Amino acid sequence: MSADAPTSASTGDAVLRVRDLRTRFFTEEGQVNAVEGVSFDVRDGEVFGIVGESGSGKSVTALSLIDLIESPGRITSGEVWYRKPALADEFRDSTPAAVDGDFVDLRRLPEGVRRSLRGPSFSMIFQDPMSSFNPSITVGTQIAEAVEVQRRARANPRRTRSRTQGYGLGQYVRDTLLPSRDYVSDGSRAEAVELLERVGIPDPAERAEEYPHQFSGGMLQRAMVAQALAGEPDVLIADEPTTALDVTIQAQILNLLRELQRDQGMSVVMITHDLGVIARMCDRVGVMYAGELVERGTLGDVFERPVHPYTQGLLGSIPDLENPAPRLDPIEGNVPSLLDSEMGDRCYFADRCPKAMDDCLHRIDERAVAHGGGDGDGDGDDGVGEHAVRCVLADREYDPAAALDDGHFEDDDTAETEAEVAADD
Ligand code: SF4
16 A cells, blocks of 8 residues: 555555545646645445535546546556455456455556445445436335346346446347336335435335425435435445535535444444534544645544644534634635645745645655544543644644744745746846
């Protein structure tokens, strides 16, 4: 595995190990570095949260995990190790570089194999269920189709790895000659109704016959969760699953996800911009900024003992209902452009950071936080190196005397502009 693996000491129970992942978009304006050397683990049965502002790269990270990046985007480097002993055994001899113990590197597996893992290994729920369901097919049928695909995959895994997923010429001829043949079996339809019941849809058999527009937003989000559970995935990726919902419905969906995650022992990757969702749902969390994971650790590490000034700023901008401040303390400035030509070679947060120093004017690797993570209360969450940040303050106190002068970066920008004008002349 790559040298810049996270510093976590307890990765033995990881189901997913992401190492130095980079995803680029090649646009007319230039190369956009959406994900920039991201590394983290997702462990068995935990909820790992990724939090950040819009444009920080968190959704692209999630899509990169399951190989759903579309042109002009591309994963340019990195590793995504998934623990699946049967798959590791299958490729151990033919593709040894793709296997490490019980883990396989998804990026080194054939495309058909990666595709066949969507559903039984990885599933995803999105922000807007209305645009994820087909409006002209009943909700029950759409869930039943997902169940049917997984049933067929279990019965004949090789077929699901083919590009046509077994829907070849023979199947086409059979379906043309016998148009009433139903792709979805009665068993899958019954299972779809059970899934709707499991996610709390009342009268599931009747609701299964309805179309998406007949569902409320909350009910449709539940239906999408049901569809995602059809393959009994090891890892569920939830991308802003409650953003489009009312607050009360949000709480219901989050409770539902937590309940299902505990019942099924699934791991969940929760993508959100909402720190409240993270606090409520997650065991561990990573904070993203400008395509990088700038701080990661247990919920206690990140919320109680944040080290990165960006994390501190995010937490400082939340209203505290118990001790209301007269004014909130927002993070000054804007999220930087992710265009490669504009990203510079300093800490990406430097020109917004109130603690920026000379030492910050070069790229910063991830470092373990000196306190070693955890809260020292002996409850088992004190793993050494669990808490890590991309910041020079990981292992030293901030010294205000070392701070850069106010306006340092304005001077810098002015100098750059003058240099550009001179070059143009
Ligand atoms: S490395 Fe420096 S500029 Fe970057 S976040 Fe840390 S203190 Fe701020």
